[in-house]
Amino acid sequence: xxxxxxxxxxxxxxxxxxxxxxxxxxxxxxxxxxxxxxxxxxxxxxxxxxxxxxxxxxxxxxxxxxxxxxxxxxxxxxxxxxxxxxxxxxxxxxxxxxxxxxxxxxxxxxxxxxxxxxxxxxxxxxxxxxxxxxxxxxxxxxxxxxxxxxxxxxxxxxxxxxxxxxxxxxxxxxxxxxxxxxxxxxxxxxxxxxxxxxxxxxxxxxxxxxxxxxxxxxxxxxxxxxxxxxxxxxxxxxxxxxxxxxxxxxxxxxxxxxxxxxxxxxxxxxxxxxxxxxxxxxxxxxxxxxxxxxxxxxxxxxxxxxxxxxxxxxxxxxxxxxxxxxxxxxxxxxxxxxxxxxxxxxxxxxxxxxxxxxxxxxxxxxxxxxxxxxxxxxxxxxxxxxxx
Numbered sequence: 001x002x003x004x005x006x007x008x009x010x011x012x013x014x015x016x017x018x019x020x021x022x023x024x025x026x027x028x029x030x031x032x033x034x035x036x037x038x039x040x041x042x043x044x045x046x047x048x049x050x051x052x053x054x055x056x057x058x059x060x061x062x063x064x065x066x067x068x069x070x071x072x073x074x075x076x077x078x079x080x081x082x083x084x085x086x087x088x089x090x091x092x093x094x095x096x097x098x099x100x101x102x103x104x105x106x107x108x109x110x111x112x113x114x115x116x117x118x119x120x121x122x123x124x125x126x127x128x129x130x131x132x133x134x135x136x137x138x139x140x141x142x143x144x145x146x147x148x149x150x151x152x153x154x155x156x157x158x159x160x161x162x163x164x165x166x167x168x169x170x171x172x173x174x175x176x177x178x179x180x181x182x183x184x185x186x187x188x189x190x191x192x193x194x195x196x197x198x199x200x201x202x203x204x205x206x207x208x209x210x211x212x213x214x215x216x217x218x219x220x221x222x223x224x225x226x227x228x229x230x231x232x233x234x235x236x237x238x239x240x241x242x243x244x245x246x247x248x249x250x251x252x253x254x255x256x257x258x259x260x261x262x263x264x265x266x267x268x269x270x271x272x273x274x275x276x277x278x279x280x281x282x283x284x285x286x287x288x289x290x291x292x293x294x295x296x297x298x299x300x301x302x303x304x305x306x307x308x309x310x311x312x313x314x315x316x317x318x319x320x321x322x323x324x325x326x327x328x329x330x331x332x333x334x335x336x337x338x339x340x341x342x343x344x345x346x347x348x349x350x351x352x353x354x355x356x357x358x359x360x361x362x363x364x365x366x367x368x369x370x371x372x373x374x375x376x377x378x379x380x381x382x383x384x385x386x387x388x
Contacts, residue, residue, distance in 0.1 A: 003060060007043075007050035007067070008075035025049065025169035025197075026072045034230065036387060042193040047162045052252065053081065064340040065163050069228040071195050073164030079154075087122060091134045094153060108145035111153045129297065132303060165195065170231050173197030176309065177272035178281040179264060180204050180235070182218045182337060184282030185312055187226050188320050193281050194230035194313040201233050201275045203380075205270045215337035223385045225260050236271050237381040240264070243372050248362040254350045258358055261300045263373070269304055270377050277305040286316055295352040301321040302355055 007030065012022040027043050027050060034041045039058030044051050052063065060078065067076050082093050098105070113127035122130065131153065132144055180202040194200050204219045223235050236295060240255040247259050268280050284292045291300075301308055312320050324330040362369075 001054070003054055004060075004079050004081045005060070005063065006051040006077035006079050007052060007068070007073055008077065008164075009050070009072055010074045010166065013301070022072070022169060022172055023166060025172045025365065029070045029072065029169045029171070030067060030229070033070050033387075034063060037062045037066050039063075046118060049100065052083075058322065059350045063127065068162065068164055068367050070075065070169070071165050071167035071197070071229060072169040072308055074166050076162040077165060078162075080190055087127075091131060094131060094135065095138045095266070100151075100209050102209050105139045105141045107150040109151045110144065110146050110149035111135070114154060121370075129311075147334070151370060165229065167195035168197035170194055170197060170229075171199050175199045175201065175275060175277040176276040176281045177275060178202040178222060179268050179283075180219055181283070182222065182333065183283065183333075184317075184324050184330065184333040185186075185288075185320055187283070187327070188327070188334065189281055189309075189311050190226050190285040190321045191229055191323070191327050191329075193309055199233075200226075200230040200237070201277065202269070202385075203236040203238060203271050205267075206266055207244055207339060208239065210244075212339055214335075217338050218335050219334060220385070221332050222329055223383075224331065224387075226327065227385045227387050229327065232387065233385045234275065234356055237383060237385040238267055238376050239379060240267075242377065243369070243376060246365060246372060247370060251361045255353065255358060255361050257349045258296055258299050258353045259362060261296075261375045262303045262358070262362075263369075265300050265303050265339050267373065267376060269306060271380070272306060279309050280304065281309045281311070283312055283319070283320075284310050285312050285320065291349070296350075299353045299355050301360055302320055341356050 009026060010022075012019060014027065015022050023045050025355065027045055030050070030052065031041075034052070036058065040055035041058065041063065041311045042053045042055055044053070052067070054060075062077070064076050067073060071314070080093065082090070082096065084090075107369065109132075110130045113124040113129045115122075115124045117237070135142060135153075136144070173196055175197045177199050178186065178193075179185050180190065188199050191200065202223055203370055204216070206216050219237075220235065227233055234331060243263055245261060247256060247263070249261050265280065271277075272280055284297060286292060286294065286297070297310075321330060324333060339347070
C-alpha cells in the first residue's frame with residue numbers, strides 16, 4: 001500500500017491537442033514545489049490523472065502545503081494505492097481506512113467508483129452497490145447519502161480535496177516584468193498575472209537615504225512570499241534617488257509624480273527587455289491615487305513600447321486587500337516603511353495631465369537625465385529570489 005496524492009486540474013483539461021504541454025508544465029512545477037519537502041517524491045501523469053507518490057517516509061502534510069502554491073492545481077486528493085488482489089481485498093482496505101480515520105462512525109457516505117480499467121470484472125455501478133453493502137454490514141450506524149454525504153469513497157479512496165490555487169502552470173504564457181513596491185497592490189498584481197502562467201521578474205525603485213534599508217528588505221520579503229506561487233525570480237533594485245531629486249529640482253512639483261512614474265516605466269522596460277519579458281505589470285487601480293486616473297495612466301503608458309498589464313485596474317481596495325490576505329502578503333505590505341513613490345508626493349498633484357505639457361517639462365531634464373538613466377540601470381542590484 002502506497003501513500004499518494006491525486007492532483008486535480010480543471011482549465012488544462014479543455015486545452016485540446018496541446019493539453020499535454022500544459023500537463024507536462026504542471027508536472028514540472030509540482031516537482032519544483034516538492035523539492036522544498038524532505039523525502040523523495042515521484043510525480044507521474046497517467047490517463048488524464050497526475051499522481052504524487054512517495055519513495056521514502058515523507059511528511060504528506062508538508063507536501064500538500066507545498067502543492068497548494070502551484071498554479072494549475074484545483075484540488076489535491078490524499079489517497080492510498082493498493083495492488084489489485086480482487087474486490088474482497090479492496091473491501092478490506094476500505095473498511096480499515098474507515099476504521100482508522102473516522103472515530104465517530106455516525107456518518108453518511110457515498111461510494112463513487114471510477115473504473116478506468118475496463119476489464120475489471122465489475123462495472124462502476126456494481127462496485128458502488130457492492131462496496132456500499134460491505135460498509136453498511138461493517139458499520140451499521142453509517143448511512144448512504146448520494147446527494148450530500150459526509151465522506152466520499154472512490155477507487156482512489158478519497159475523503160477530502162484540498163483546494164489548490166487554480167490558474168495555469170507558471171512558464172506556459174511567457175515572461176513579464178513586475179514593478180514591485182512595498183504596498184498592497186503590486187504583489188497582488190504579480191500573483192494574478194503569474195496565475196495565468198506568466199513567469200515573473202521584478203524591479204524595485206529604492207531612494208536612499210529617503211527610504212531605509214528596512215523598506216528595501218520589506219520588498220525583498222514580499223518577493224519571497226509571492227515567489228512561493230510564481231517560482232524563482234530576479235529582483236532588480238534600482239537606486240532612484242538622483243533621478244528623483246533631479247526631477248524635483250527641474251520640473252513643476254504638481255507633475256512630479258507623473259514624470260517620476262514615466263521614468264520608472266522606462267527603466268522597468270529596460271530590464272524587461274533584458275529578461276526577455278513581453279510586458280510590464282503594475283498594481284495600478286483606476287482612481288485610487290492621483291497618478292492612477294485615466295489621464296495619468298495614459299501619460300505613463302505613452303513612454304512604453306511594450307504592453308502594460310494592470311490586473312487590478314477595476315478592483316476596489318478591499319478586493320485587493322482580500323487577495324493579499326489570501327496569498328499572505330498583507331501583513332508585510334502594511335509595515336510602516338515608506339517607498340520612493342510616497343516620499344516625494346506633491347501636495348496638489350495634477351490629476352489630468354496633458355502629455356504635451358509633460359513632455360515639455362521633461363525637456364528641462366535633457367542635460368543630465370540620459371547619464372542618470374545609464375547609471376541607474378548599470379548600478380542596479382540583482383537579487384535572486386528563490387522559494388524558501
